[in-house]
């Protein structure tokens with residue numbers, strides 16, 4: 640069902656009127672993790688000033704180590720909802736277990752399935768059965784075919800509001816956190832009818848590569864750029880090395896929007 644052959648037109652994922660897949664570029668920005676109301680609001684305000692409406696933030700964090708900050712959980716979702724309602728924005732946030740999906744519906748506008756859960760088939764079936772857009776991230780070591788099959792699990796339950804997100808894959812290369820598989824973008828656009836996002840933060844893991852990676856993603860046809868922004872990345876509870884501060888975010892957006900006008 641996700642195949643372009645079965646459905647030649649682009650699917651538009653409608654997030655409160657933001658029509659992702661319509662040929663325009665969209666930006667999902669926000670902190671790696673929701674840490675407080677003030678922290679989340681500071682980032683959202685900077686986004687609002689630029690007309691960006693898709694606010695991300697992790698409330699349930701899939702951390703590699705059990706001793707790292709695991710997120711604020713439901714409290715984090717409540718903060719996101721409060722800030723988004725105040726500023727007329729939409730919430731994108733990761734849900735890790737099928738039993739939390741129902742709860743999330745009240746707080747989240749886009750359910751994010753993280754890389755580590757791309758093949759959590761119960762979770763895929765559960766989000767496939769609800770009326771809520773899904774941002775599906777590519778697994779750390781997933782082939783494109785496995786990634787497309789994960790999306791098929793969701794759509795086969797009735798939900799076609801899926802954004803595919805390339806977020807880098809594991810290779811032998813250690814200069815970047817993961818290897819951004821940029822050619823996945825045109826392949827996914829060709830093989831499926833779903834909009835495609837590129838997460839420049841988790842793929843590169845390097846602040847100095849966010850801008851060139853975003854330009855490459857736009858040039859190759861991505862519908863959405865995702866990146867992380869924190870008011871003070873040095874004290875962030877997760878991903879402090881690659882989040883942008885607010886002046887860096889503004890500079891990034893200036894450059895990326897100027898670049899996208901030239902495309």
Ligand code: PEP
Nearest residue numbers: 697753754755776806841
């Ligand atoms: C995230 O976007 O918050 C995240 C944890 O990314 P990934 O699942 O791609 O590692």
Ligand code: MN
Nearest residue numbers: 671867877878
């Ligand atoms: Mn992160």
